[in-house]
Amino acid sequence: MSMRYLSASVAAAVDKELMSTQAFSLDQLMELAGLSVAEAVLKVQPLEKGSKVLVLAGPGNNGGDGLVAARHLSLWGYSLSYYYPRKSRHEHLIRLETQLKNLGIPEISTAAEVAAALSGPSKVNHVIDALFGFSFKPPMRPPFDEILRLLQESQDSVPITAVDIPSSWDVDQGPLEGNTYAPEVLVSLTGPKPAAKFFKGRHFVGGRFISKDFAAKWDFDIPPYIGGEQVVEVTEKEKL
Amino acid sequence: MSMRYLSASVAAAVDKELMSTQAFSLDQLMELAGLSVAEAVLKVQPLEKGSKVLVLAGPGNNGGDGLVAARHLSLWGYSLSYYYPRKSRHEHLIRLETQLKNLGIPEISTAAEVAAALSGPSKVNHVIDALFGFSFKPPMRPPFDEILRLLQESQDSVPITAVDIPSSWDVDQGPLEGNTYAPEVLVSLTGPKPAAKFFKGRHFVGGRFISKDFAAKWDFDIPPYIGGEQVVEVTEKEKL
Known part of the structure; x- marks a missing residue:
């Protein structure tokens, strides 16, 4: 069985339809997407392999998925x-952050603190890259350019799970010339985007809210x- | 470890706080509560034991939990x-029903159809009782009185999973005089209500969104x- 991919334009249309004719609320979709990311981390980074997880959340919905994953993993x-x-x-993204604060999850606020969390004897055991999703367009602006540089530096010593696509990759063409960012784990949401063809690590699909008919209409598959x-x-x- | 219970007034206060200071939306809480009910059904009624499940949804949030469980089980x-x-x-309950219709899940609309689904050679394998939750006050009004009678008649041949409390039971005192309704499975949401003390079947707790601090404040426990x-x-x- 050959895998089918959702181009950026199809992924955007699917998201739009999920929240209109398919009648899902953003809160629901983000809850299930974030939960699937948390379940993937539980599989690749079971507690006994080290429990310290840093979530890097971007400004959009990809960041929201990361905040949801952070809450579940904390629980x-x-x-x-x-x-x-x-x-x-x-409003919902504001709520998601409040939920983290209520769990006592600490926020780190500078790139220097991210650098410290990614290195040294007390470094984190795992990172969730929830910076940007399929609608990302280069260039990567500050402070995220610096964060990406830090991730590239530490990626051989601290495993990274990327949400939907590795941040900075082109949704259709994957890593552009000179981009060496290569997370260890990818969780494609709803279905894999073409960038996933260039991904070499452990690949998961999550976001389990699609009917077979809906997937067929948009020409992609429900994974097993x-x-x-x-x-x-x-x-x-x-993957063949 | 002795189990602690949430009285009706505490359960109502906890729900209120979950959606205010705890910053959850109804959509989120209902999604996670319904998912926990679906997971319990997956454990007690694995697919190979028979896949036909009827969800009985009441007019309030307990019904909404049932609609969410129906979607997950269908997927x-x-x-x-x-x-x-x-x-x-x-609005969200309307959306939840649309999601079921989009999955092609049939609605049955009369008590006679419920009776037919609970008996005969093609009867369902499992029922989810999502009629009423902890805020229920007797008497049970039509058409639900008739549905409860049907459930009592069929409960020895078709297993029932009750959401939060068995419908018609008093939240604090359990089944009142003459009430023989006894579902096989109970999924207490957030934490068990006092009625659960009178429950004899398989008892689950779900609704995993509570921090230890929050549970301690309200004097109940996070289950293991x-x-x-x-x-x-x-x-x-x-239970001791």
Whole structure:
């Protein structure tokens, strides 16, 4: 079975339809998307492998998915921190951050603190890159350019799970010339974007709210989820 | 460890605080509560034991939890139908029903159809009782009185999972004189209500959005959830 991909324009149309004819609220979709990211982290970074997780949240919905994942992981026993320098004014995103504060999850606010969290003897065990999703257009602006540089420097020593696509990658063409950013784990939401063709690590698909008919209409597939799990690892066989 | 219970007034105060200081939206809470109900059904009624599930949804938020559970179970491969005779006008509840219609889940609309679904050679394998929750006050009005009678008649041949409390039970005193309604499974949401003391079947707790501090403030416990599961079975030991 060959994998089918959602181009940026199809992914945008799918998101639009999910919140109109498909009748989902943003709160619902973000909750399930973020939960699927948390489940992927639970699989690749079980608690006994180290519980310190840093969530890097961007200004848009990709960042919201990261904030949701942070809450679930905290409730599951992980030790979270988050970096969220450009906060959305969307009411639900504000709520998501309040939920983290109510759990006592510390925010770090400078690139220097991110650098410190990614290195040294007390560095975090895992990073969630929820900076930018499929609608990202270069260039990467401050402070995110600096954060990306830090991620590239530390990616061989601290594993990274990217939400939807690796931040800074082109949604259709993957990493552009000179971009060496290569997270270890990718969680494609709803379905994989073309950038995923260039991804070499462990690839999951999550965001389990799509009917078979809806996927067929937009020419992509429901991955082979197991039981009630919200995320599934896509095997090499399915990548062919 | 002795189990602690949330009285009706505490449960109402907790719900209110979850949606104010705790900053959750109804959409989020209902999504996670309904997901936990679906996970409990997956445990007690795995697909190979029979996949036909009927959801009975009441007019309030308990009904909404049932509609969410119906969607998840449908996406997990179960064959759903639902009965929802007194529809909420709340925007999110309307959306939840649209999501079921988009999945092609059939609605049954009369008590006679419910009776037919609960008996005969093609009866359903499992029922979710999402009629009324902790704020229910007797008497049970039509058409729900008739539905309760049907459930009592069929409860020995079709297993029932009740959402939060068995419908018609008093939240503090359990089944009142002459009430023989006894579902096989109970999913207490957030924490068990006093009625759960009178429950004899398999008891789960779900609705995993509470911090330890918040539970301590309201004098109840976070049950011993496992991994990323949204529901946990409460053992006899913990009932002592």
